[in-house]
Amino acid sequence: xxVILQTQDYTEAPVVRYNSATEVLKTLPSKQGKLSFWRGxxxxxxxxxxxxxxxxxxxxxxxxxxxxxxxxxxSNLVTRxxxxxxxxxxxxxxxxxxxxxxxxxxxxxxxxxxxxxQGPTDLLSQLYKSGGVxxxxxxxxxxxxxxxxxxxxxYWLYKLYKNTLSKRKEFAGDGAKFLMSTLIAVASALISxxxxxxxxxxxxxxxxxxxxxxxxxDCIAKILEREGISGFFKGGYCVLLxxxxxxxxxxxx
Numbered sequence: 001x002x003v004i005l006q007t008q009d010y011t012e013a014p015v016v017r018y019n020s021a022t023e024v025l026k027t028l029p030s031k032q033g034k035l036s037f038w039r040g041x042x043x044x045x046x047x048x049x050x051x052x053x054x055x056x057x058x059x060x061x062x063x064x065x066x067x068x069x070x071x072x073x074x075s076n077l078v079t080r081x082x083x084x085x086x087x088x089x090x091x092x093x094x095x096x097x098x099x100x101x102x103x104x105x106x107x108x109x110x111x112x113x114x115x116x117x118q119g120p121t122d123l124l125s126q127l128y129k130s131g132g133v134x135x136x137x138x139x140x141x142x143x144x145x146x147x148x149x150x151x152x153x154x155y156w157l158y159k160l161y162k163n164t165l166s167k168r169k170e171f172a173g174d175g176a177k178f179l180m181s182t183l184i185a186v187a188s189a190l191i192s193x194x195x196x197x198x199x200x201x202x203x204x205x206x207x208x209x210x211x212x213x214x215x216x217x218d219c220i221a222k223i224l225e226r227e228g229i230s231g232f233f234k235g236g237y238c239v240l241l242x243x244x245x246x247x248x249x250x251x252x253x
Contacts, residue, residue, distance in 0.1 A: 001025055002238030006197050007107040009227060009234070010204040011212055016109050021238055024109065031111040040105030043120045047098035051091050058087035081152070089144045096143070097124060097136035103203050130207035138206040139199030142216065146195035153188040178251060185243045193239065194232035198223070 001024040008017060016031070018024045028036045062083040092099075101120040108115055117123035127135040161180055165171045171180065198219050205213050213219040223231040 001028075002235035002242070003103060003106045003200070004028075004109045005235030005238070007103070007200045007204045008109065009223075009231065010201040016111070018109060021235065028109060031109070032115070039108070040102040040120070043098050043105070044102040047095045047102065051095050054091045054094075055087055058090055062087050081155070084151070085144070085148050088147055092140070092143060092147075096140055099143070100127070100136055100138065100203050100206075103200055107200070107204060127207045135206050139202040142195050142199035142202070146192045146199065149195060150188050150192040153191045154184060157184045157187055178247060182244055182247045185247070186240050189239045189243060190233070190236055193236050197232050197234065 001018075001021040004018055004024055005021060018027070025037075032039065098120075101123050104123050105117065105120065108117070110116070117126065124136070161184065165180065166177075170176065198216060201219055201223070202213060202216070205211055205219075213222065227234075
């Protein structure tokens with residue numbers, strides 16, 4: 001639901017317009033079938049698993065090159081952060097076409113008879129025909145930047161909590177720790193959310209006969225002009241639910 005709300009206004013006249021996540025949840029199954037909520041999910045899993053494994057391996061290798069130690073001094077922490085981001089960018093370069101395919105499939109809220117693509121193979125084939133290999137990497141730079149902003153925000157907010165609130169008795173319990181970790185994750189996701197919105201709009205615009213955006217700054221300007229600041233946060237409340245449910249699962253599993 002969040003991806004649909006976030007991307008549907010990349011064009012001024014979407015085939016179907018949804019006004020809320022509730023509307024998406026109610027009407028999408030009747031348009032595309034019961035499995036519509038999992039459209040593109042398999043390719044998302046295929047992207048996510050090797051991405052995480054390779055990320056851990058490369059981060060360790062890059063840290064060994066920079067000779068990063070386990071100390072907590074500022075220069076060492078910065079080096080650790082940079083090495084992690086370099087590893088993420090390297091891995092993302094390999095799996096990014098799968099991310100593009102997932103977003104394009106998940107964001108299509110049209111009725112089954114009007115779906116643009118029937119699957120990832122069909123989608124990637126059409127993208128390649130329209131723009132070549134570069135079409136698979138639309139919004140790549142913004143993705144790397146958004147990940148860096150998210151991780152940087154998460155680390156800074158966690159350190160802030162650890163150095164201040166965690167020392168107070170009312171925040172020492174497991175319930176308080178769970179709540180604070182959820183709030184930190186949600187806040188970090190919302191801080192980076194505008195970058196994610198821009199990159200997904202650019203991905204949705206890729207390969208169209210008539211392009212709606214000429215680039216990053218044109219996309220930003222048009223979102224501000226047509227939708228205002230709130231346009232960058234459409235579907236953002238789905239992040240709250242996703243992070244909360246994710247934390248609950250980790251808590252009880």
